[in-house]
Amino acid sequence: MLLQERRFDPVTPATMAQYGRSLLEFASREQECELQRIDVSLPGIDLRIRIPDSPLADAARTAFAAGDGLPGASRLEVEVSVLHTGALQAPAPSSWGREPYKPHEISKLLGEAGLQGSLFHDLRFWQFYDLEAHRGVQLMKGPEAFPPWEPGAPLRAFLHWAYAAQGRRMTHAGCLGLDGRGVLLAGAGGAGKSGTVLAGILNGLSSVGDDYVLVDMSQDAVSAHPVYSTLKQDAKGMERLGLDRLLGPRNLNWQGKVQFRASEIGALVPADGLEVAAVLLPRTGSPRTTIRPATRAEALLALAPSAVYQMPGERESGFRFFSRLVARLPVFHLDLGPDPKEVAGTIGAFIAGGSA
C-alpha cells in the first residue's frame, strides 16, 4: 500500500521512529525528475537537496554560503528531500498524539533506531534524518507551511545532525576575522552578535557568519567556517550602521529584521574559514568598547545553552563539544560601545595584536 493511502494514527514517542522510517522510504522512492535538485558545497559536506518548486527552494538557492573549505577533511554526501502535501502525492503529515513531546527523550529513542528527528507541532512540520545513510526528509502541510526561521537558515537541523555525527558543530555564534584569524561572538539573542559582526564587516574585518557558523576542532587549531550567507539587522541597527542607505527599503523578516546576503554589503567571507583564537561574550550598553577576561564557566554558560537547545538532539555531545571549546580558547567579555568603527577597531586590534 502506498504511504499516501495509509492512515497513520497520531504519532507517539514509541512510533516516531517507525513514522520517520516510512517517510524516509517514501522520499527515496520519489522519481528524480519530479523534484528539483539543488547541489550545495558546504564545509566537509556535499549537500543534495531534492525539493519541489517552492519558496523554500528559492531560499535554498540563495541562503547557503559559497565554498567547500574544510582543508584536509573527507567529504560526506548528504541528501535531504523536502516534501509537502499536494505535491508529488506526498502524504499529509501525521499529528502528534497525547503523550508529552519531550525532545531529549525522543532524541534518545530515535538515536536507538539510527535516526534523528524533530516536529514543529503547530505546522506538523516533520524532519527525520538517517544517521547511517545520511539521508533526510522534511514533510510539510503545504509549500509555505514551515517555521518562520526556516528560509534564513534552511535545513539547519539536518546540517546539525550531519555535522554532529562528524564531531563538528553548527554553532549559534557570530564570527569576525582578520588575516585568517578570528574570534567567535557568543551569547543569547540581543547580546549584540549581529550588530557587532556588521560593524566589523563594514569596517574592514572578514566574517564567516553572524548567527550560525560551523566550528571544527578536529585539527590542531579551532576553526570556524561559513554555512549560511544571510545577515540580518533590525531597523535601529540598520540606521546606526548606515545600512538603510546602502541597501534601500527592504521587507522585514519574521523577527522584524532586514535580512540580506553578505555579498550585498561586500563582506569578506574566507571560504577556507578562520582560525578561531578566542571567544568573546558581547554585551551592549557601554560608553566605549573594551575587552576584559571572562571565566570559562561564563563562556560555557553564554555559548552552550542556545547552541545546544536550539538544535534538536545531540544535547550531551553539544555540551561536551562546547566545554572542550571553552577549555581550548581564551575567553573574554566584550563590552560594546555605540560607535561601529570603534567596535570594529577594538576587535581588529585585539585580533592583530595577538591578544586573541
Next chain:
Amino acid sequence: MSPLQNLHDLSVPYAVANQDIAFESFDGDVVVVDLGNGKYYSFSDGGSAVWESLMAGVAPAELVTTSSFGGEIPAFLATICDYGLLVPRPEVAPVPLSASLADQVSRAKEPPDVSVFDDMADLFVADPIHDVEEPEGWPAVKRA
C-alpha cells in the same frame, strides 16, 4: 532551612541523579546541566568545591568539618538534591577527602551556593530565534 533538608544523610556518598546530569569543571568553576529539562546550574567557589568533592565520592559529613562554611553544606546539599541533580548512594562506601580537594574546600571564599539558569524560559524570552508565539514547536514539553 526546611525540616526536610535535615533528612539528607551526611554520612553517605552522593552521585548524579541520572545520565541526563552532565557537568564540567573549569579551573575550579563547575557548570552542571540537566539535559532533560534544559536547566543549567553554576556554583560559587564554595559550591564548586563541595560539588567536586561529592563527585569524588566524599561524604558530606567530612566536608562539614573541613569547610569554614560547613554549617551551610547541609542546606546546599538539600538544594541540589531538590533540583534533581544528586541522589544518595548509601550502598557505596565514602572516599576520604584528598589533600587537593580539602585545600579547595578550605580555601573557598564564598559559602556554597548555586545559581539556576532556566534555559527554556530564557530562550523564549531573550532569544529572537525562539521569540515566537508557538513555543511548542521548539524544545518544550507539549501541553496536553
